Amino acid sequence: MSRSYNFAAGPATLPTGVLETVQKELLDYQGTGTSLMEMSHRGKIFDAVYQKAVSDLRRIAGIPERFDILFMTGGASTQFALIPLNLSGSNRKAGYINTGAWSKKAIEQAKIQKVNVHEVASSADSNFNYIPDSFDIVDGLDYIHMTSNNTIFGTQFQKLPDPGGTKLVIDMSSDFLSKPIDWTHIGMAYAGTQKNAGPSGLTVVVIDKDYYDREREDTPTIFRYSTFAKNDSMYNTPPTFQIYVFGLVLEWLDSMGGLKGIQQHNESKAALIYDVIDSMPEFFLGHARKDSRSLMNITWNFPDKELDPVFLKGADEKRMPGLKGHRSVGGLRASVYNAMPKEGCQALADYMQAFAGEHKK
Numbered sequence: 001m002s003r004s005y006n007f008a009a010g011p012a013t014l015p016t017g018v019l020e021t022v023q024k025e026l027l028d029y030q031g032t033g034t035s036l037m038e039m040s041h042r043g044k045i046f047d048a049v050y051q052k053a054v055s056d057l058r059r060i061a062g063i064p065e066r067f068d069i070l071f072m073t074g075g076a077s078t079q080f081a082l083i084p085l086n087l088s089g090s091n092r093k094a095g096y097i098n099t100g101a102w103s104k105k106a107i108e109q110a111k112i113q114k115v116n117v118h119e120v121a122s123s124a125d126s127n128f129n130y131i132p133d134s135f136d137i138v139d140g141l142d143y144i145h146m147t148s149n150n151t152i153f154g155t156q157f158q159k160l161p162d163p164g165g166t167k168l169v170i171d172m173s174s175d176f177l178s179k180p181i182d183w184t185h186i187g188m189a190y191a192g193t194q195k196n197a198g199p200s201g202l203t204v205v206v207i208d209k210d211y212y213d214r215e216r217e218d219t220p221t222i223f224r225y226s227t228f229a230k231n232d233s234m235y236n237t238p239p240t241f242q243i244y245v246f247g248l249v250l251e252w253l254d255s256m257g258g259l260k261g262i263q264q265h266n267e268s269k270a271a272l273i274y275d276v277i278d279s280m281p282e283f284f285l286g287h288a289r290k291d292s293r294s295l296m297n298i299t300w301n302f303p304d305k306e307l308d309p310v311f312l313k314g315a316d317e318k319r320m321p322g323l324k325g326h327r328s329v330g331g332l333r334a335s336v337y338n339a340m341p342k343e344g345c346q347a348l349a350d351y352m353q354a355f356a357g358e359h360k361k
């Protein structure tokens, strides 16, 4: 069996070794005669899987003790709604950095809840092709929300902004665990696991323990972060299978040298593709400004839209699916998350070169 190089934006490629372990253990988890999927979340066996995932995540991502780690469901989209509900208390004044479609969705959810949204920075003026570098931070904000990597546009914060006295709440959905994280200015970070860290269905939330007293009184129990914190994320049935796979991905991350190791790996992978783009900038029209480029999602257009389907067809024939760009940018997008091997990026870079040789005027 040969696996394709899957460049999809998410759900995305997983390390082959992780899938092999899942396959091996699927029917009979470590000699128990039962699949982990069939076991109670309150039993000893799943508890060990859960505890290990939490402690491995804390160690690998260097998460300080002031944070709780919660395992939730509903994806980042649910967090867009829960953040104002839980963190904006009675003050209802929050900052949002607008760097694209996902930031806008987060803003919408705050506005629905009558939060006074202060857009502290935006790159809307140029179809979100850059990360703003100046911020209009006002006093009295409950938090400043930002999207660390913009999956659709292919831009990424190269370093976290200094939010003044306010803490950052960060949607890390598409660059979670792809490089070391500086927790100094962070109040909360969250990510669906389906891009860098596992299958869809699990949302990891890392939250400052000081935040729980901001919850609004009329917040239903299941929508409170404090409920998940008090109950080890088991107030209701958690996504047990996803937590198990997430744990395996963490073990794989260890084998890659942790977050420093994976960062180097990701930099060298993305460079292979950006080098081709930079060698023919009149043919590969990169969407992101160079200083804002993402290591996770690489976006470009061809001078002629008609080339898009031709490129995609050739890529499919070479078993490289998932390269179609999002409609708001058009063109192509290569998602090269942690688990994309370097050989996959090399294969794509070679194909891009060959395609240019054939179609560049």
Ligand SMILES: Cc1ncc(COP(=O)(O)O)c(C=O)c1O
Pocket: 010, 074, 075, 076, 077, 078, 102, 147, 149, 150, 151, 152, 171, 172, 173, 174, 192
């Ligand atoms: C940066 C970012 N935020 C939020 C989302 C939405 O995530 P979900 O579908 O898990 O709700 C996505 C999905 O692609 C994303 O890339």
